[in-house]
Amino acid sequence: MASKEPTVTTPDREAAAGTMDDETPKGERSLRLAIIVGSTRQGRFAPTVAAWFADRAQQRGDLTIDVIDLAGSGLPDVLGSTPVPEVAAMSARLSAADAFVVVTPEYNHSFPAALKNAIDWHYSEWRTKPVGFVSYGGASGGLRAVEQLRQVFAELHTVTVRDTVSFHGGARQFGSDGVPLEPARPNAAAGRMLDQLAWWARALREARTARPYAA
Ligand SMILES: Cc1cc2nc3c(=O)[nH]c(=O)nc-3n(C[C@H](O)[C@H](O)[C@H](O)COP(=O)(O)O)c2cc1C
Numbered sequence: 319m320a321s322k323e324p325t326v327t328t329p330d331r332e333a334a335a336g337t338m339d340d341e342t343p344k345g346e347r348s349l350r351l352a353i354i355v356g357s358t359r360q361g362r363f364a365p366t367v368a369a370w371f372a373d374r375a376q377q378r379g380d381l382t383i384d385v386i387d388l389a390g391s392g393l394p395d396v397l398g399s400t401p402v403p404e405v406a407a408m409s410a411r412l413s414a415a416d417a418f419v420v421v422t423p424e425y426n427h428s429f430p431a432a433l434k435n436a437i438d439w440h441y442s443e444w445r446t447k448p449v450g451f452v453s454y455g456g457a458s459g460g461l462r463a464v465e466q467l468r469q470v471f472a473e474l475h476t477v478t479v480r481d482t483v484s485f486h487g488g489a490r491q492f493g494s495d496g497v498p499l500e501p502a503r504p505n506a507a508a509g510r511m512l513d514q515l516a517w518w519a520r521a522l523r524e525a526r527t528a529r530p531y532a533a
Pocket residue numbers: 357358359361362363364365423424425426427428454455456457458459460488489
């Protein structure tokens with residue numbers, strides 16, 4: 319089936335449209351969720367998974383969503399210290415986020431090199447924030463990629479949430495409309511993961527405001 323490009327909703331556009339905060343307690347800014355699309359492969363399936371998940375997250379009403387697609391992001395694949403506009407642009411979007419969800423396939427029992435490159439280009443932007451995962455792949459549903467990403471994100475002072483969303487057999491699980499053929503299980507999994515992510519995002523945002531982090 320054809321891949322569907324995810325809708326990008328930036329915090330600024332959302333605020334300007336006046337559509338924020340339906341489920342957010344009065345006086346509290348809505349949580350900003352950055353969804354990172356981890357595959358940049360030609361002909362990738364990633365946009366379909368990311369668009370489905372972004373739609374689920376949007377429906378909650380308490381999240382402002384920014385979809386960060388690594389394809390076309392212009393991040394150099396060689397790390398360096400010379401200022402690069404594309405890196406600065408992504409840094410600003412990651413810094414603005416209260417929480418992250420990484421959408422990742424599994425490549426050779428791990429995660430894509432482009433995703434690791436994007437993670438490594440940044441440092442403090444990840445710190446003291448929660449990370450959730452949506453994975454897909456063959457028999458393992460991308461779970462081996464997720465378990466390895468937990469190790470990487472621990473180094474960056476993040477909290478990875480326990481529950482994940484995974485699709486075994488990837489593309490075969492989705493219809494041509496970009497929606498899972500059997501939606502009950504992935505919808506429930508997405509709900510649980512987002513509940514946990516939002517809890518951590520609120521708790522850590524409050525903690526960051528209350529006291530400096532002991533890095
Ligand atoms: C280089 C490469 C390695 C892969 N290795 C695995 C693997 O180890 N385990 C698995 O379950 N699927 C593996 N797959 C299948 C992918 O997870 C699956 O095709 C997925 O849809 C790819 O995501 P993408 O199309 O968004 O890039 C591999 C695919 C590629 C291209």
